[in-house]
Amino acid sequence: MTLPDGIYGTDGTTGGAADRADGTTGRPDDTADRVDHAAHHVDHVAGRTDSTAGRTAVPQDATVIWSWASPMAPDAVDTARPGHAGLLDEQERARAARMLPAKARRFVTSRVALRSILAGVLSVPAREITLGRYACPGCADPGHGPPRVVWPRTPLRISLSHTWDRGLLAVSTGPVGVDIERHRTVDADALARTVLSPAELAWLERTTDAGTEARTRAFYRCWTRKEAVLKGVGTGIAGDLRRLDVRPDRAQALLRVPVGDRLESWWVRNLPLGDSWTAALSRPAGTPAAFELRTWPAQAAAGGTH
Structure with missing residues (x-):
């Protein structure tokens, strides 16, 4: 999900004012x-x-994560x-x-x-x-x-996962979730109040100043972690996101994630994809944290192992 792009239908269409309700032209x-x-x-x-x-x-x-440039890049x-x-x-x-x-x-x-x-x-x-x-x-x-x-x-x-100019595919030997967002101008404070937990809000305000690029990046750190976890769990973005605290203060956080009437344990961490994007990877607790970054097509710049 890319927050600045607006609201999309379940099939990825967009419904601008000049378009039909089903997202077509x-x-x-x-x-x-x-x-x-x-x-x-x-x-x-x-x-x-x-x-x-x-x-x-x-x-x-282990988990292998491929990235590629979209036609917009x-x-x-x-x-x-x-x-x-x-x-x-x-x-x-x-x-x-x-x-x-x-x-x-x-x-x-x-x-x-x-x-x-x-x-x-x-x-x-x-x-x-x-x-x-x-x-x-x-x-x-x-x-x-x-x-x-x-x-x-x-x-x-x-x-x-994909954002405006990049896409990611994670392939793993077990359940996995990945998310990527390009850094674009958003009202981070307004969005934070609707989707971040009280602890996440406190971290955001404690570590960054309102209206700054650092505040926006900090918000994306929280958001991509939430998306990665919920995509890995399989429920996707649903319900009150403020119930899920992704511990942005930690490099790799172990979480208790509400899934229906039970709690599941997952870990989440952010990925080193450069200054223009924030991305996150999540897998169930107890699974190895090793991951490898690759590019597609393969003749592009080589990835690394972590």
């Missing part, structure tokens, strides 16, 4: 063109659409050849067709990255991967639980 005859145009921006970054090249393993009990990979709309399944193409062009490009890029990375990890053609969701652990609704790889069968778990 109201021009049904151009939907296929818009999907193909979006795919054009991400074509060569995944190589052949049936490729399983670049196979890579996820270390046992000035350092995004140039994409000059058409064809990657074929990587998307029918549901993904339909979702992209309902979106405004800029958002469609970001969505298609994200899906091409997701499928291409998983193709290397799972050693199957990207177009043959089937994606779905686990049931929500809070309400048992299969429509909004954490993402999963339906085929091929695998014990690996995934978490996906």
Whole structure:
């Protein structure tokens, strides 16, 4: 979730005043063109659409996190050849067709990255991967639980996040949550009062001054931790976020997370992704904290191991 971008529907569409209620532009005859145009921006970054090249393993009990530049980013990979709309399944193409062009490009890029990375990890053609969701652990609704790889069968778990100009995919040997936010101007104090716990608010006010860049970064530190934890748990952003205290004063915090009528233990920490973004990773308590940062496509700058 990217706070400054406004409110989105469950399928990633946006409903501006000039758009229809379902997030489309109201021009049904151009939907296929818009999907193909979006795919054009991400074509060569995944190589052949049936490729399983670049196979890579996820270390046992560890987490690998891939990052990529979206079409909005000035350092995004140039994409000059058409064809990657074929990587998307029918549901993904339909979702992209309902979106405004800029958002469609970001969505298609994200899906091409997701499928291409998983193709290397799972050693199957990207177009043959089937994606779905686990049931929500809070309400048992299969429509909004954490993402999963339906085929091929695998014990690996995934978490996906994107902001204006970057995307992240975490692949782990167990439940995992990841979130990224680009630093943009927001009313951090107003937002903090609606989503931060009393202890988090006290930390924010104790360590930063109102209206400063440091205050905004501190807010994003709290926000990305909340998102990462709740995405890992599988409930997503729901209910009163002030009930979840993510201990921003600690490099890695152990939390008790409310899930339905029970509490679960998870750890959360922030990720070193540079000065322009704040990101966070969360996994269940007792799982290793090791993670590896990689970039996609692989010929970009190398990541590191932590």
